[in-house]
Amino acid sequence: xxxxxxxxxxxxxxxxxxxxxxxxxxxxxxxxxxxxxxxxxxxxxxxxxxxxxxxxxxxxxxxxxxxxxxxxxxxxxxxxxxxxxxxxxxxxxxxxxxxxxxxxxxxxxxxxxxxxxxxxxxxxxxxxxxxxxxxxxxxxxxxxxxxxxxxxxxxxxxxxxxxxxxxxxxxxx
Numbered sequence: 001x002x003x004x005x006x007x008x009x010x011x012x013x014x015x016x017x018x019x020x021x022x023x024x025x026x027x028x029x030x031x032x033x034x035x036x037x038x039x040x041x042x043x044x045x046x047x048x049x050x051x052x053x054x055x056x057x058x059x060x061x062x063x064x065x066x067x068x069x070x071x072x073x074x075x076x077x078x079x080x081x082x083x084x085x086x087x088x089x090x091x092x093x094x095x096x097x098x099x100x101x102x103x104x105x106x107x108x109x110x111x112x113x114x115x116x117x118x119x120x121x122x123x124x125x126x127x128x129x130x131x132x133x134x135x136x137x138x139x140x141x142x143x144x145x146x147x148x149x150x151x152x153x154x155x156x157x158x159x160x161x162x163x164x165x166x167x168x169x170x171x172x173x
Contacts, residue, residue, distance in 0.1 A: 012054045022047060023055065027062050037063060041073055041080065050081045078132075086121040086128035088166050091145040095134030101141035102155070107131070109156040113163055126170060127163075 013019040026043045033039050040059060044051050051059075051074050060067040074080045090110065092103050107118060110129055114122050121128040137143045140152025146162060154162070 012052060013048055014054055014058055019048065023058065027059065031063060037065060037070060037073055041070070045080055050084050052082055056082075084121065084125070086126050087170065088126060088147055089128045089130060089145075090162070090166075091130045091132045091135075092118065093133070093135045093137070093141070093143040093145070094131050095138065095141075097138040097141035098134075098143055103142040105156050106142055106144060106154055106159055109159045110163075113160060127166060 013023065023044065026040055026047065030036050030039045030043065037059070040063070041051055044055060044059070048055075053071075056070045056074060057067050060070040063070075074082060092098070092107050092110070094103055107129070111117055114127060114129065116122055116127075116129055118129045118131045132145070135143050135145060135150065137150055137152055140150070142152075142154055144151045144154045144159075144162065146166065151162060
């Protein structure tokens with residue numbers, strides 16, 4: 001999936017002075033630690049919410065390491081993301097039990113309701129859809145994880161209630 005340069009510019013935290021200052025501070029505080037690359041990337045993911053391609057290039061340059069090394073770390077570990085996530089994340093377990101139990105139908109229902117595919121965020125920045133491997137709740141298949149809360153035995157006709165609960169929680173904030 002090609003990303004337009006306009007999207008890269010929009011999602012480049014280095015162009016926001018306060019965010020760039022935070023990135024530089026994280027780099028400065030951690031550059032000499034053993035495993036600095038991993039420590040810095042973890043901090044960036046935690047503080048900013050994602051590690052974009054421009055951020056990866058910047059980290060590589062500042063640490064004087066190949067950009068491929070930084071990208072390799074980000075792409076290897078599933079907890080890193082290269083794009084901004086929504087305020088809420090809905091993960092669909094695709095382990096064997098969940099897959100057989102109907103996870104693909106839940107994903108189709110989510111796409112129908114929200115108008116985005118897994119790996120994408122709704123235009124309002126509210127919800128990001130993701131797929132994941134086994135969440136360890138096979139007896140509850142199919143499982144959907146909303147933020148950090150697991151929902152088991154979810155059926156497509158009940159999925160809209162999950163979406164409504166998220167939207168109502170956002171409105172109450």
